[in-house]
Amino acid sequence: MNLEELYQEVILDHSKRPRNFGPLPDATVTVRGDNPSCGDEIELSLKLNGDQIEDVKFTGQGCAICMASASLLTLKVKKKEKAQAEALLKGFKDMLTAPEAPESNDTLGDLQIFSAVRRFPQRVKCATLSWRALEQALEAHAGSVTTEEPAS
Amino acid sequence: MAAGERSWEEIRKDFPVLDQEVNGRKLIYFDNAATSQKPLSVIEAMTHYYEHDNANVHRGLHELSNRATAGYEGARARLAAYLGAQDEEIIFTRGTTESINLVARAWGEEYLKAGDVVLLTEMEHHSNIVPWQLLAQRRGVKLRFIPVTPEGTLDLSNLDQLLDGVKLFSFVHISNSLGTINPAAELVRRAKAAGATVLVDAAQSAGHLPLDVKELGCDFLALSGHKMCGPTGIGLLYGRREILDAMPPFHGGGEMISTVTFEGSQYKPSPYRFEAGTPAIAEAIGLAAAAEYIDGIGRARIWEHDQLLAREGLAVLSQIPGIRILGPLDQRAGLVAFTLQSAHAHDVVSMADQEGLALRGGHHCTQPLLRKLGVPASSRASFAFYNTIEEIQRMGEILKKVQTFFA
Numbered sequence: 001m002n003l004e005e006l007y008q009e010v011i012l013d014h015s016k017r018p019r020n021f022g023p024l025p026d027a028t029v030t031v032r033g034d035n036p037s038c039g040d041e042i043e044l045s046l047k048l049n050g051d052q053i054e055d056v057k058f059t060g061q062g063c064a065i066c067m068a069s070a071s072l073l074t075l076k077v078k079k080k081e082k083a084q085a086e087a088l089l090k091g092f093k094d095m096l097t098a099p100e101a102p103e104s105n106d107t108l109g110d111l112q113i114f115s116a117v118r119r120f121p122q123r124v125k126c127a128t129l130s131w132r133a134l135e136q137a138l139e140a141h142a143g144s145v146t147t148e149e150p151a152s
Numbered sequence: 153m154a155a156g157e158r159s160w161e162e163i164r165k166d167f168p169v170l171d172q173e174v175n176g177r178k179l180i181y182f183d184n185a186a187t188s189q190k191p192l193s194v195i196e197a198m199t200h201y202y203e204h205d206n207a208n209v210h211r212g213l214h215e216l217s218n219r220a221t222a223g224y225e226g227a228r229a230r231l232a233a234y235l236g237a238q239d240e241e242i243i244f245t246r247g248t249t250e251s252i253n254l255v256a257r258a259w260g261e262e263y264l265k266a267g268d269v270v271l272l273t274e275m276e277h278h279s280n281i282v283p284w285q286l287l288a289q290r291r292g293v294k295l296r297f298i299p300v301t302p303e304g305t306l307d308l309s310n311l312d313q314l315l316d317g318v319k320l321f322s323f324v325h326i327s328n329s330l331g332t333i334n335p336a337a338e339l340v341r342r343a344k345a346a347g348a349t350v351l352v353d354a355a356q357s358a359g360h361l362p363l364d365v366k367e368l369g370c371d372f373l374a375l376s377g378h379k380m381c382g383p384t385g386i387g388l389l390y391g392r393r394e395i396l397d398a399m400p401p402f403h404g405g406g407e408m409i410s411t412v413t414f415e416g417s418q419y420k421p422s423p424y425r426f427e428a429g430t431p432a433i434a435e436a437i438g439l440a441a442a443a444e445y446i447d448g449i450g451r452a453r454i455w456e457h458d459q460l461l462a463r464e465g466l467a468v469l470s471q472i473p474g475i476r477i478l479g480p481l482d483q484r485a486g487l488v489a490f491t492l493q494s495a496h497a498h499d500v501v502s503m504a505d506q507e508g509l510a511l512r513g514g515h516h517c518t519q520p521l522l523r524k525l526g527v528p529a530s531s532r533a534s535f536a537f538y539n540t541i542e543e544i545q546r547m548g549e550i551l552k553k554v555q556t557f558f559a
Contacts, residue, residue, distance in 0.1 A: 062528075
């Protein structure tokens with residue numbers, strides 16, 4: 001297994017220059033995700049307007065896979081309807097963790113570069129940390145608008 | 153090398169696992185602080201037990217049970233000799249963590265009351281923090297910590313003050329995150345003078361340097377078998393005889409009782425009082441074989457070699473641009489944790505793994521310490537006597553490659 005497959009240019013680029021990085025002062029929901037096995041921490045903030053994700057930003061620190069995944073997440077879900085974000089979330093998780101590797105999923109677009117993580121099981125947590133935070137954020141919004149809850 | 157001594161190259165051949173390729177490269181195993189590799193003599197001792205002697209201990213009147221009992225009690229005697237203790241002072245546990253929990257439960261709950269102080273250090277492994285936090289919750293005991301300096305050593309300038317009124321002092325002998333060697337004998341002496349009971353966490357030192365509990369003067373000492381060439385699932389607690397005799401049991405059931413009625417039970421003396429149920433017999437025998445193996449090489453010789461590897465490790469790592477080495481730059485054990493400016497510990501470890509180099513990445517179960525040092529995660533190379541200078545130099549090349557990749 002060639003490591004370049006895991007650390008593709010896009011991933012290195014996003015880890016060095018994460019997009020939408022920083023606080024989101026008018027966030028309606030903020031979820032903190034941490035990976036206690038390594039100390040990685042991500043805080044994902046969403047500004048929800050009805051069912052639309054009007055804005056999304058993140059802060060924190062982690063490995064290249066973790067940071068690139070969070071960065072691409074923000075690009076993909078910004079301005080999307082919640083249902084679309086949920087579909088992306090499911091597609092991303094399935095790509096990495098479903099018992100059978102799914103066929104390529106075009107709606108994931110750039111996110112498909114993370115498919116190699118599937119073959120590095122110890123790195124799945126790194127790639128999914130921000131997505132777990134997103135899942136929590138979307139669920140929290142369904143129940144109450146400004147809940148802050150740590151990711152489980 | 154003295155006459156009659158086996159060379160390190162020969163010794164290395166005792167470890168079958170080291171002779172393999174990982175990801176197409178020759179394996180370099182530098183995760184020894186997490187668990188060490190096992191020599192053939194340990195593997196064979198356990199296999200022999202299962203192939204010839206397997207039975208339960210103490211209860212049987214038949215031949216195999218006698219052999220199992222002899223093997224298990226022989227292992228206790230071997231470990232007692234390893235530490236300069238009496239047989240009755242060696243309690244087999246699952247490892248350092250369980251040993252510390254045993255002291256916190258059995259000794260702590262009997263002798264500590266609300267407001268009493270337990271002194272720890274900021275460089276403790278979680279296993280020497282959490283049991284005391286649980287005790288604090290149950291009993292209202294207070295925890296106090298000896299601070300760590302930015303250089304990664306204990307700040308002992310206020311030790312007398314910190315020891316004032318302390319009932320128990322528990323500290324790590326060698327830090328698994330910093331490589332710091334704490335002045336154990338001095339710490340024990342000063343704590344005892346202040347009236348404290350002392351527990352030494354020897355998880356990272358027991359397989360690396362000569363240890364004698366009577367010389368050390370501690371009341372308790374905990375170690376894990378698997379970090380000293382022995383099997384997993386076995387370790388021990390040394391306890392000074394008088395203290396153990398005055399302690400209530402830890403777990404209840406099985407071998408630890410002398411009589412049981414429906415109304416109550418009488419407990420056996422130490423060590424049986426603290427060993428409920430069927431013990432890890434093969435593992436105890438394996439651990440004794442490990443002690444035998446280590447002493448066959450000689451702990452003083454192992455420590456000298458450790459120091460050589462530690463110096464080489466530091467020298468090689470220091471040449472990597474943008475590296476931050478945690479812990480003191482001299483007087484350290486054979487493990488070096490570090491961070492690279494360009495790459496997160498996870499990325500370092502993944503990439504090293506592709507080169508056949510096994511490192512550890514993360515917080516090494518010392519989260520509070522790393523938080524204090526402002527390091528979210530670090531990579532760690534920890535050496536054992538079977539490692540070589542060439543392997544350390546190869547690590548230097550691999551890490552330079554990692555840096556170029558992520559720069």
